[in-house]
Amino acid sequence: MLVLVGVLLIAGNLRAPITGIAPLLDLIQTDLSLSSTQAGLLTAMPLFIFAVISLLAAGMARVVGLSRSLFIASVLIAAGVVLRILGGVGELFAGIGLLAVGIALGNVLLPSLVKRHFPMRISLVTSLYVLFMGLVAAFNSALAVPMAEWTGQSWRWSSLIVVGIMALASVAVWATQLGADRRAAQDAPALSxxxxxxxxxxxxxxxxxxxxxxxxxxxxxxxxxxxxxxxxxxxxxxxxxxxxxxxxxxxxxxxxxxxxxxxxxxxxxxxxxxxxxxxxxxxxxxxxxxxxxxxxxxxxxxxxxxxxxxxxxxxxxxxxxxxxxxxxxxxxxxxxxxxxxxxxxxxxxxxxxxxxxxxxxxxxxxxxxxxxxxxxxxxxxxxxxx
Structure with missing residues (x-):
């Protein structure tokens, strides 16, 4: 049961931290004086990172272990969510870079975890985590502007509340699984x-x-x-x-x-x-x-x-x-x-x-x-x- 909770929490972090930027884009541009092209890079940069990490994630799981890799992914997402609200443009892009690495690891490795722990219910669990991913992203986007208004037009607090709680919860759950999968390296998929x-x-x-x-x-x-x-x-x-x-x-x-x-x-x-x-x-x-x-x-x-x-x-x-x-x-x-x-x-x-x-x-x-x-x-x- 705890593994299923971990699957859902990881899934909840795979879309919302990136797509949740869009409703706040006007506030971010005004606060940090970004052009439209620079603002577009806030979404483009993670995609370049996804492309690179997707080729490296399986190798990391073989060396580090699948559960440890997903714990690292959760830590990177949580750190990135916090870092991006702490300062100016540099901190914003650095934070997004960190959470993009974590999201890429989760995207590639989560299907392996589902196949390992739920081999007879792959379609059901996959449907659940895809649905949960969409629900969290939708909830985050819908509340982004109201939360910014509640916090005094602060895009920083608004972008932290939902995804920050989700990321910290994921870290807490996966911290309990660090020694759970001794055979992760052998079972993780690889680009052979x-x-x-x-x-x-x-x-x-x-x-x-x-x-x-x-x-x-x-x-x-x-x-x-x-x-x-x-x-x-x-x-x-x-x-x-x-x-x-x-x-x-x-x-x-x-x-x-x-x-x-x-x-x-x-x-x-x-x-x-x-x-x-x-x-x-x-x-x-x-x-x-x-x-x-x-x-x-x-x-x-x-x-x-x-x-x-x-x-x-x-x-x-x-x-x-x-x-x-x-x-x-x-x-x-x-x-x-x-x-x-x-x-x-x-x-x-x-x-x-x-x-x-x-x-x-x-x-x-x-x-x-x-x-x-x-x-x-x-x-x-x-x-x-x-």
């Missing part, structure tokens, strides 16, 4: 040499691009949605609540789609549907911004669907456990690297054209590429997929 050839296979790149372009679209929207909505006339607290709804909607497919995907031989329709849904929401934000609550919910559902479909494709198209680990590492590394360019690009386009039209146009192009990659990646499997 046998999986390296996936980098040369077209199908692996289709899956990687499908996941990566979805991450690119998600982080562009997650980074700038509240600011965009305020420019459309929404109150800041309402914009934060819509941002929270979007993240909550992204967790719903974890409960609805996972049973369906396992029964489908041809996944092209569902793979295409998630990308098309995102395209429609970008058009909606552009031509009918007064309906932004609906577009945000539909975008979250579409993005969450694509994420789950991509995870399913990694399993279905792989021929062995080691190949699945290699493909997963490739998709996360390249996906986050690609996504890292999104927030500053969207902020730069906004600054250049003084509006959101061109930025949303970029999102539409990304969704077209996502749809094409998903269609190719989800074609019916043949006897030898790779």
């Amino acid at each position: 040499a046998s999986g390296a050839p996936v980098w040369r296979l077209p199908l692996a790149w289709y899956i990687t691009l499908y996941m990566g372009l979805n991450s690119l679209a998600y982080y562009m929207v997650a980074s700038w949605l509240p600011v965009m909505l305020v420019s459309y006339g929404f109150e800041p607290d309402h914009a934060g609540q819509i941002h929270g709804l979007m993240q909550l909607a992204s967790a719903v497919p974890a409960l609805l789609l996972m049973p369906l995907l396992s029964r489908l031989h041809d996944q092209r329709v569902v793979a295409l549907a998630g990308a098309v849904l995102q395209t429609l929401t970008f058009v909606g934000f552009l031509v009918l911004p007064s309906w932004s609550s609906l577009w945000a919910v539909l975008f979250g559902f579409g993005s969450g669907s694509v994420f789950l479909i991509a995870l399913s494709l990694i399993g279905v198209r792989s021929t062995s456990t080691s190949q699945a680990a290699s493909l997963s590492g490739m998709a996360q590394c390249m996906g986050y690297l690609l996504a890292a360019f999104g927030p500053p690009a969207m902020g730069g386009l906004h600054d250049m054209f003084n509006g959101w039209g061109w930025a949303l146009g970029l999102c539409i192009l990304v969704s077209f590429g996502m749809a094409y990659a998903g269609w190719l990646a989800a074609r019916p499997a043949v006897p030898r997929t790779f």
Whole structure:
């Protein structure tokens, strides 16, 4: 039971500390005199870190141990959450860098922990932690602006309250598990040499691009949605609540789609549907911004669907456990690297054209590429997929 609590606490720290910045972006920019491009880097920098750490996390678990690695991840997240509110721009970026390393470790290693401790309930526990991840992120985003108002327009205290408590609780739970898994090094997944050839296979790149372009679209929207909505006339607290709804909607497919995907031989329709849904929401934000609550919910559902479909494709198209680990590492590394360019690009386009039209146009192009990659990646499997 304590391990399950630890899984949920780690999951609660994997999204909220980064996406919770968006509703507070105006306050942060005003306080620290950041440009839109610099503000975009607050989300882009963690994505570069995710890309690097995703290739190193499994090796760390082999050397240090899985439980100890997750304890270290919790400590880094907690330290980063505190450091980023202590001073100026330097402390802000240093703190985000620390918590990004911790989040990357958790992202890569948490599925291994679930497989080890809950081998007969992997889908259930995975759905639970994905749902909890979305709930915490949604709760944090929805309360960010009200908490800032309660603390005298202080983005610092607002960004600390929810994620700080969650991070400290995770440290406390994982501190009790430091000696629990003596065989963590042997059981932790690794990107072995046998999986390296996936980098040369077209199908692996289709899956990687499908996941990566979805991450690119998600982080562009997650980074700038509240600011965009305020420019459309929404109150800041309402914009934060819509941002929270979007993240909550992204967790719903974890409960609805996972049973369906396992029964489908041809996944092209569902793979295409998630990308098309995102395209429609970008058009909606552009031509009918007064309906932004609906577009945000539909975008979250579409993005969450694509994420789950991509995870399913990694399993279905792989021929062995080691190949699945290699493909997963490739998709996360390249996906986050690609996504890292999104927030500053969207902020730069906004600054250049003084509006959101061109930025949303970029999102539409990304969704077209996502749809094409998903269609190719989800074609019916043949006897030898790779």
